[in-house]
Structures are given as C-alpha cells and as structure tokens.
Amino acid sequence: IANNALVDLPAPINISSWWNFGSLLGLCLIIQILTGLFLAMHYTADINLAFYSVNHICRDVNYGWLLRTLHANGASFFFICIYLHVGRGIYYGSYKFTPTWLIGVIILFLVMGTAFMGYVLPWGQMSFWGATVITNLLSAIPYLGMDLVQWLWGGFAVDNATLTRFFTFHFILPFIVLAMTMIHLLFLHQTGSNNPIGLNSNIDKIPFHPYFTFKDIVGFIVMIFILISLVLI
Template sequence: MAVWMNKRYWFSLVEAVYLPTPRNISYFWNFGSLLGITIGLQVCSGILLTLYYISDSSIVFGVVDYMGREPASGLFIRYSHIVGGSLVFIFFYLHIARGLVFGLYYQVGLWLTGSLMFVMAMAAGFLGYVLPWGQMSYWGATVITNFCSVVPFVGQDFVCWIWGGFSVDGPTLIRFFSLHYLVPLLILFLIIVHFVVLHDSGSSNPLGVTSKSEKLYFYPYFVVKDFVGVFLGLFGVWIVFFWIPELFFEAQNANEANVLVTPPHIQPEWYYLAAYAVLRAVPSKGGGVLSLVLFVGVLFLLPFFYNKSGSLKVYSWFNHSFWIFWFLNFVLLTWLGACVVEYPFVDLARVSAMLYFGLV
C-alpha cells in the first residue's frame, strides 16, 4: 500500500508539473499563482507570530507592541503579515475580475470552490483584524458582530454566544484567535480541492478555444511566466514595505482599545469597504445585513444565472466591457465605503449598490 501511494504521489506531482496548458494564456492568469504564494507566506508568518501572541485582553496590546520591538526580525514579520493580508485581497479581486471578464463562471466547480475560498479569506481577515486589540479592532468587532442580532428569535443570544459574555472582551479575543488559526487551514484544504478541479476541467484561455493541439507543458514555459509575476509582485511589496510601511496600517489601531471612547468614524479595512458601502446604503439594519450577505452570495449565483448555451458570448467585446464596467463600479463602492456618511456619498453609494446587484 505504501509503495502504491508513493508511486501515485510522484505520478500526481509529475502530472501537475507537465500539465498540458493552453499556449495563449496571458499574464492575467498569473494572479492565481501569486494568490497561492501569498496565502502560503501569510500562513508561515502567522505561525511565527503565534509563538509570541497571548490572547489575554489585559496585556495583548502590549504583547503585540513587544512583538514588533524585541524579537529578532519581529517588526519585519509583523509588517509582512499586515502587508500580506492586503496583497491576498488585491490578488483575490484581480483573480475574480479576470474570471468575470473571461467568463470563467461557466466552470461551475472551479468557480464555486474559488468563491468559497474568498469567503473564508474574508472571515480570516476580519478575525485577524481584531487580534491586535487596538481601538478600531475593538469597535469594528463590536459593530460587525452586532449584525448577528438580526437573526429572528435568537439574535441577541447568538451575539452573546459569539462574544462569550455581554460585550466584546477576553473570551471574544480567545475565540477569534482560535478561529483565525483554524480558518487558514480550511483555506489550504480548499486550495487543494481547487487544484484538483482545475486539473480535472483544464485551464481556460482568453479566446475560449478548446483545441488540444494548441497546448504546452506547464513546465518550463508557464513556470517562467509565473516567476516573472512573482518578481513583479515582490518588487511591489518591497516598495510598500520599505517606503510606505504604514500604507495598510489603521492609525486608530495604534491606540489600545478603550470601551469608553468611540472612534469618530468607524470603518473596516480597505478590502471590506465595498461591502461596507452596500451595508450603509440600506437604511434598515435587517435590510443592510441581507444586502451584505447578497454582496458575496452573488458570486455563488453567477454560474446559475448564465446558462451554458450562451457560453460563446462571454468572449465578445460587449461581455468584456460589461464586466470591466461592473468591476469599476466595485472600485467606486470601495471608495464610497471610506467616505463619511453624508450627502452626496450616501446617495452615490445607493446608486452604485443598485448597479452592483442590477447588472448581474
């Protein structure tokens, strides 16, 4: 049995390396590999940070500060994790945008596993945002978890169960730390499933052609192309890390959580701002939470909105232009989520939210 498994492992590895791949795929197909590498680096830096992290609300803020000052390369590892978290979502959004423009939602299994990965990454990002126990971390956790109170009959009890008490406190921090450690492991499992589905269905290409004679081995041709993308990605990280390291750092989180002082403008990290804008665009709390769920749920519904009979149309210029406009509207929502809650930003967010759902 062990001999068979060993042979099967090496066969699968060789099969993956020499996978026949369409020769005309462009650099837009690099975002998937960049995303996988970034998630792997996030897991590694996160494991190193857990060696020092203590989930005790009375000392955790000082511990996080200590992690950046005393341990060897502690500041480097911590800022790598912060910048890496933003990079994960940059590559996620670009990877999804490429899938929309080139109609990859017709590969149902591949699209659904990727969408589930995206949701898990959003959960991991939110859980990790709370762990430094800064001012914005605390109040962000309070606001977001309170949305669960809209659940009929058991909403408030459910919120208290999440908190582990009657407010966000030490038990909440312990639970969030445990989940933040476990969710990336589920993401790694989904990545494996994503790879299996990809190798089963085969990679797509910009033209949508299916000619098997127009394929090359993944190694060495596309490995070299991936290395070019990795180099450019690392160059961007180098610029951010050494020149503008505070770009993805929330200034309010430099202050320890204070339950008596509410920040004047509570907002999540930039990669949640589009969802936050949709949430704020709906006046009622229940309607806002429902729109927040649909904001992500629409990705899962795309393969069922468009039937296979129209798959050839996805490679037309109209379809490309349509999804590019939809993605630009998503970028507009992200900007509106960072704006203050007043005229005209609220009205613009409502129009943009209607376009987000209506165009699909």
C-alpha cells in the same frame, strides 16, 4: 501528482498575465502562513496583554517589525490578487467551470472571515470597534439575533472569550483555506484552464514547465519586489 500538476500539465498556449494571479495567491497564502506562524509564537491572546504583545513583537523580537508589516501588507496583497483573480474569472467566463468556481467562492468567504478575525487580534480601539460592529450584524436576524450575538461573543460584550476564540479561528482557517485550494486545483485540472479567446483550450496546448513555471516566477518576483518596497520604504 506534483508532476501532473506542475510539470507535464497541458496548459493553453495563449493565457495572459491575468492567469498569473492564481499562483500569486498561492504565494500570498504561503507568506501569510509562515509570517503568521512566527507572529503566533510571540502573540498573547488576552485582552490585557494582546496590545502589549504586538508592541513587544515590533520592538523586542528580532525582525518582529518585519514579520508584522509583511503579514499586514501581505494580507492587503492577498485581497488585491483575489479581486483581480475573481474579476478575470467573471470577465473571461471561468464561472462556467461550476465546481471550481463554487470552491473559489467558499475560499473567498473563508479568507474574508480569516482577515476580519486577524484585524481584531491587536486589540486596539479599532479592533474592538470592528469586532463589535461586524458581529452585531447577526442581531438583525429575527428572534434568534441577540442570542446568536451573545453566543458568538461568549458573554454580554466583546471580551476576553471573544478574543481567544478569534485567535483560535484565525490560526486554523488558513490551513482550511490551503486544503480548499488543493480541492480548487483538483477540480480545475478535471476541466483544464480557460483561455482569453474562450475557444476550446484543447486545440493548442504546451507543457506547464518550463513555460508557465517561469512566467509564474516572474510574477512572484514582481509581487515580492512591490511588497518588500512597501514594507521597507
């Protein structure tokens, strides 16, 4: 499977740098899962301790400050890459690959949900406000709204139950996103890639490796350089 997906995969000869963002998103996801895993080892999902545990990560844990800033800024890069990836799909008509596109839309919604819940976890003033405002949008649903909001909160206000469940979902969703990414690639490989001129890609193709593996690695180096510069300077 890996060989067919990464080595001998026939790819259109003329795909531009706009086709790099899919692999960059994969890199972003791996960075987020790894840094998030180590952050979760030191984080405490309790309203009295959450803020202090984040403080503790930044001050006392070896390279905890680096983990946290990589995780926070990595999320921003994730969304920059997602918007460019989707924008490329809209501009070059990749939405014609309907199953791939629909899976992509689901991934986008999952990532947005994951990011929102991650934003709440430090439990500072903005976390509390964000959780209250966004979840309160459900109260606009006629008849069921308020009951849904209270069910989501686990009480009559955003409280400890809310933080605990947000942490739980924030932990599990990236792995669901990873699984959806595999399905996204599975459907993409059924049709093959689109290309900038929009003609049939089967006319002129080259193997993915070494041409596009090196092209992707160049993209990785550029993105990691910008991310590290942002985090360290």
